[in-house]
Amino acid sequence: xxxxxxxxxxxxxxxxxxxxxxxxxxxxxxxxxxxxxxxxxxxxxxxxxxxxxxxxxxxxxxxxxxxxxxxxxxxxxxxxxxxxxxxxxxxxxxxxxxxxxxxxxxxxxxxxxxxxxxxxxxxxxxxxxxxxxxxxxxxxxxxxxxxxxxxxxxxxxxxxxxxxxxxxxxxxxxxxxxxxxxxxxxxxxxxxxxxxxxxxxxxxxxxxxxxxxxxxxxxxxxxxxxxxx
Amino acid sequence: xxxxxxxxxxxxxxxxxxxxxxxxxxxxxxxxxxxxxxxxxxxxxxxxxxxxxxxxxxxxxxxxxxxxxxxxxxxxxxxxxxxxxxxxxxxxxxxxxxxxxxxxxxxxxxxxxxxxxxxxxxxxxxxxxxxxxxxxxxxxxxxxxxxxxxxxxxxxxxxxxxxxxxxxxxxxxxxxxxxxxxxxxxxxxxxxxxxxxxxxxxxxxxxxxxxxxxxxxxxxxxxxxxxxxxxxxxxxxxxxxxxxxxxxxxxxxxxxxxxxxxxxxxxxxxxxxxxxxxxxxxxxxxxxxxxxxxxxxxxxxxxxxxxxxxxxxxxxxxxxxxxxxxxxxxxxxxxxxxxxxxxxxxxxxxxxxxxxxxxxxxxxxxxxxxxxxxxxxxxxxxxxxxxxxxxxxxxxxxxxxxxxxxxxxxxxxxxxxxxxxxxxxxxxxxxxxxxxxxxxxxxxxxxxxxxxxxxxxxxxxxxxxxxxxxxxxxxxx
Numbered sequence: 001x002x003x004x005x006x007x008x009x010x011x012x013x014x015x016x017x018x019x020x021x022x023x024x025x026x027x028x029x030x031x032x033x034x035x036x037x038x039x040x041x042x043x044x045x046x047x048x049x050x051x052x053x054x055x056x057x058x059x060x061x062x063x064x065x066x067x068x069x070x071x072x073x074x075x076x077x078x079x080x081x082x083x084x085x086x087x088x089x090x091x092x093x094x095x096x097x098x099x100x101x102x103x104x105x106x107x108x109x110x111x112x113x114x115x116x117x118x119x120x121x122x123x124x125x126x127x128x129x130x131x132x133x134x135x136x137x138x139x140x141x142x143x144x145x146x147x148x149x150x151x152x153x154x155x156x157x158x159x160x161x162x163x164x165x166x167x168x169x170x171x172x173x174x175x176x177x178x179x180x181x182x183x184x185x186x187x188x189x190x191x192x193x194x195x196x197x198x199x200x201x202x203x204x205x206x207x208x209x210x211x212x213x214x215x216x217x218x219x220x221x222x223x224x225x226x227x228x229x
Numbered sequence: 230x231x232x233x234x235x236x237x238x239x240x241x242x243x244x245x246x247x248x249x250x251x252x253x254x255x256x257x258x259x260x261x262x263x264x265x266x267x268x269x270x271x272x273x274x275x276x277x278x279x280x281x282x283x284x285x286x287x288x289x290x291x292x293x294x295x296x297x298x299x300x301x302x303x304x305x306x307x308x309x310x311x312x313x314x315x316x317x318x319x320x321x322x323x324x325x326x327x328x329x330x331x332x333x334x335x336x337x338x339x340x341x342x343x344x345x346x347x348x349x350x351x352x353x354x355x356x357x358x359x360x361x362x363x364x365x366x367x368x369x370x371x372x373x374x375x376x377x378x379x380x381x382x383x384x385x386x387x388x389x390x391x392x393x394x395x396x397x398x399x400x401x402x403x404x405x406x407x408x409x410x411x412x413x414x415x416x417x418x419x420x421x422x423x424x425x426x427x428x429x430x431x432x433x434x435x436x437x438x439x440x441x442x443x444x445x446x447x448x449x450x451x452x453x454x455x456x457x458x459x460x461x462x463x464x465x466x467x468x469x470x471x472x473x474x475x476x477x478x479x480x481x482x483x484x485x486x487x488x489x490x491x492x493x494x495x496x497x498x499x500x501x502x503x504x505x506x507x508x509x510x511x512x513x514x515x516x517x518x519x520x521x522x523x524x525x526x527x528x529x530x531x532x533x534x535x536x537x538x539x540x541x542x543x544x545x546x547x548x549x550x551x552x553x554x555x556x557x558x559x560x561x562x563x564x565x566x567x568x569x570x571x572x573x574x575x576x577x578x579x580x581x582x583x584x585x586x587x588x589x590x591x592x593x594x595x596x597x598x599x600x601x602x603x604x605x606x607x608x609x610x611x612x613x614x615x616x617x618x619x620x621x622x623x624x625x626x627x628x629x630x631x632x633x634x635x636x637x638x639x640x641x642x643x644x645x646x647x648x649x650x651x652x653x654x655x656x657x658x659x660x661x662x663x664x665x666x667x668x669x670x671x672x673x674x675x676x677x678x679x680x681x682x683x684x685x686x687x688x689x690x691x692x693x694x695x696x697x698x699x700x701x702x703x704x705x706x
Contacts, residue, residue, distance in 0.1 A: 004319040008475065008526045012300045015534035019297045025480065028294035033283035036486070052500065110514055116431050116465060136501040149515035150464045150506075154457065155431075173486035183447050183482050186313050186509040188516060191489075193501035196457040200372035200388055201395050201415040203263040209371055209419045210426065211457020211504060 038134070038170020045134045049168045050219060052137025056194025057207055058215040065223050069096045072126065072160060075216050076103055079158055081123040085114065087148030090126060094162060108152050119151060124158035124214075130182065130189075132168035132219075133175045138193040139163065139217065140175060142182040150188055158214040159192075165222045240566050242589040247564040256384075256392045256561050263391045264552045270498030271549060271603070277500075278490065287487045289607040292543035295478055296533065302445040302478045303524060309448030313510020315520040322527050323353035326472060329523055330355060330437065331362040333470055339364065339435045345452060345459045346370035347439025348386055348546060349472050349525060352568045355437070366437065367429055369458035371422050378405040384562030386569065387496055387548040392561055419456075426458070436462035436517070440473040441545070442488055443522075446481040449509045450522070453492055453502050463506050469517035475524050476533075476542040488545065491605040495547035528581030537616045538580045543606040544573050550600035550610060556593055565593065572600035576613045584620045585628055591617035636680035661693040668692075 002010075038045060050060045063071045073096030076084060081103060086095075088109025096103060106122055108114045114122075128146030129139050139161055141147050146162070153159050169175050179189060196211030207213055250256065275281050295302055307317045320326035334342055342359070344350065344366050356366045356377075368377040375390040376383050379401055383389030390398070399413040408421050438459070440450045450471055452459045463469060479488065493502045511520050532542055551557045551571030562570035567578040567587070575590045584591075591614045600610040626638065647657045668674045674690040676682060696704075 004321045004325060007321055008319050008524070008530065009300050009303070011526065011530035012303075012475075012533060015530050016297065016299070018536055023297065025294050025298040025301060028290065028297055030287055030290040030294060031283070032287055032487075034280035034287060034487070034490075056503075113514070120427075120431060133501075138501045143512070143515060150460070151515075154460050154464055172490050176483060176486040176489065180482055183444075183449055183507070183509060186512060188509070188512050189507040190460065191501065191505040191507075192503065193499070194503050196455070197503050198371050198415075198419055198456045199497060200370070200375070200390060200456075201398055201418055202259070203266045203388060203391070204415050206416040206419055208416070209423055209456035209458065210369070210430065210461050 034173070035171060036173040038174065040134075040170055042165075045168055045170050046165050046219065048170075049132050049134040049137060052134065053139075053194070053217055054137075056137055056197075056215075058137075058194050058217060060217045060219060062219050062221065064221050065093075068094055068162065068218060068220055071218055072096050072162075073103075075160060075218075076124065079124065079214060081158065083122040083124075085119060085122045085125040085152050085156055087127055087146055087152065088112065089148075090128070090146045094126070108148055113149070114152070116151065116155065119155035122156045124160055125152045125156045125212075126160045126162070127153055128162050129167065131175050131178055132163050132217075133170075133172060133191075134168055135171040136193055138175075138191050139215075140179065141190045141192065142179060143187040143189075144182065150190060153190070153192075154211055157212055158216070159195075159212040160216050160218070161192075162218045162220060164220050168219075240587050243564060243566075243593045244589060246566055247560040247593070250561045250564045251559065253561070255394070257559060259392055259394045260384075260561055261558055263388065264558050267388075267498055267552045271495060271552070272498075274494040274498050274500060278494070284487055284490050285605055285607050288491050288545075288605055289543060291479060291484055291487060292606050293540075295480065296476070296539055296542055299475065299478070299533065302480060303475055305445040306443055306448060306478050307524075309445065310443075310510055310520075310522050311448075313448045315448065315510040315522055318521060318523045320523055320525045320527070323358075323525075326353050326523055326525050326527070327355055327358035329521075330470055330472065331359060331364065333468070333521055334359070334364050334435055335362070337435055337468055339468075341365045341367065341429075341433055342435045342437050343367050343369050343429055343433045343462050343466065344373075344436070345438040345454065345462045346373040346389070347437070347472065348568055349439045349474050350437065351383065353472070353525065353527060355472070367426070367433070369426055369430070369462060370454070371419060371456060371458075374422055374426070375401065378402075382563070383568070384570070385548065385551060386546055386571075387551075392563075430458075430461040430465055434466050435468045435470070436466040438462055438469065438471045440471050440477055440522075441492065442479050442485070443473055443477055444480075444482050444484070445478050447509055449482060449507050451485075451505060451507045453496075453505050455497070455503045457504060460504050460506055463508060464516045466517055468519045468521075470521045470523065472523045472525060475526055475529050476544075492545055492547055495545075495549045495603070495605040528583075531583065532577065532580035535580055538576065538613050540608050541573065541577045541580050541613060543608050544577060545606060547605055549603040549605065553599040553603050554594070555597065555599070556595060560593075565590065572610045572614075573608070576608075576610055576617060579617050579621075580613075584617060585624045588621040588624065591615075591621055640681075655697070655699065658693060658697055662695060665692050 053060045083104045085106045088107045130142035131140040195215040196208045198209045372390040385391040395413040443450045557571040575593045596611045669692045677685040
């Protein structure tokens, strides 16, 4: 008895009888004549990212590294965040003074994974990211440093995301190139463009169905030390 | 070759279904409003990219490369997924795919599954098959949920409930979800769906998805979505089963630089859809720890064997062709009697199920060409429609006894005979000039006698002029 696999491959080869048997995939030419890198200046790229994120009804804050903890604390206060989920490897220097602001930090990491109900009972998640894409106002998570596993940025209703200016690329092809290593290491990738939304009712975009309904991005200016690294 | 048709029993003709759907004026109003909004938004987002034509061409070329070497890429994809800890299954048809899914769910002792909206699983009627196996499938996409609660089928591939307006949805939710005090504000309706599905997401151990693209090189699958229901299904359960048509494979990871630009802008008219999930097999400590990929044929190899129709398999299911189609905008998705409506459905359905089963679909078009213009992977839909009309006529001639003897066939033979010879043609013209007067009213012929009446029911004809061009030319010299 032939297996489904053998049968489907046989059907494909029969259907492609017109393709010369010595033709290789590369023989079908693919012209990549589109833009593959942005020629905009760094400052323009950062400005564009902030503008485009905001157009999705997300909030963008431009802060210095020193002011970051205060900015995060202020965002938590204005959103009424009391239980904040963070990946175990989130840098301490991002942290608002927890006790002073009455925020309980819930650390999630390998060997100490929060139950899904704990995530559901939390108010927000704070993470870093892999990349920002200026052209589309997107945030990319690739399970790298300070990002944690996918569930923590999904179940809480608010996502606070820290992004360094030098993590922002101009256009999509640059982002795809940057992510190649993460993909080859089989790390899951999530591209986030604004808060959860739907257009299913009369094609009107409304915020929020199942993912976080609030998205705040903290764009941290590169410090001289960071830019020389 | 046995291929499951999309719907059992003889499919009604497009013309008879369209006559019915055209009577639904509420549906037509809802549809006109929604398609106009999407068209405008798409146009704005496409104009923003100066290199759109180059992206389209690259998308087309990549798809052409895949189709001409589909066997190579599928075997490569299988190896990559297995290497990344996933399991790969192959299904010749809908029945086989559904049986694999049902068996996998049973093996895990599951009675319930959550689903990401997927056209492929609609095509194979997976929910119905699971129900027969005693398994309940919960649709989690807002529009798919609306359609499921209403006991209907989708009428648009991107916005399945496009035929319903907010008041109708409010009424449905109050009735089916037991919600009281619900307004018809879209945000409040969305919040009601969030509350209804929350516990399902947090507790259901098995999810089923489709896939927008799968990368042969790395084994990476992708789902493009907006609401976060996709992320929920792809992240929280222990077991993930993805059903994918064999044509969805792309060669390399880098190729996403093309498709991640083409799909969102063409589809929802956004720079990027809110959430795009990309996963490669199984990741320890993150997401489902068991992953199954089902590669589905179900007529795709039949479409592949049609050299001119093959390009229909390039489709990335963006739905731009539907939103610009003057025929779709008026008749709606139900008139096509297929999971794939609109211009792309009019070619992909006959190519997959066989032209003999749906001979009227290639006629569901005015051949205006708007669909070809917007297609992100440059599928020449009008060209394939004409090709399939030819195949429909050939099929009728060779496969039915009356095929040769229809008035249409006789008429075409007569016209062919007249047009083949100048003298015969001019004699016929003169005959018409003298004999047409009983049919001409106010300078047009609006109805023809006998079997020709069907043709003139929707069209007016200009009478044969008193002097033909040839007569005028001869008189002039």
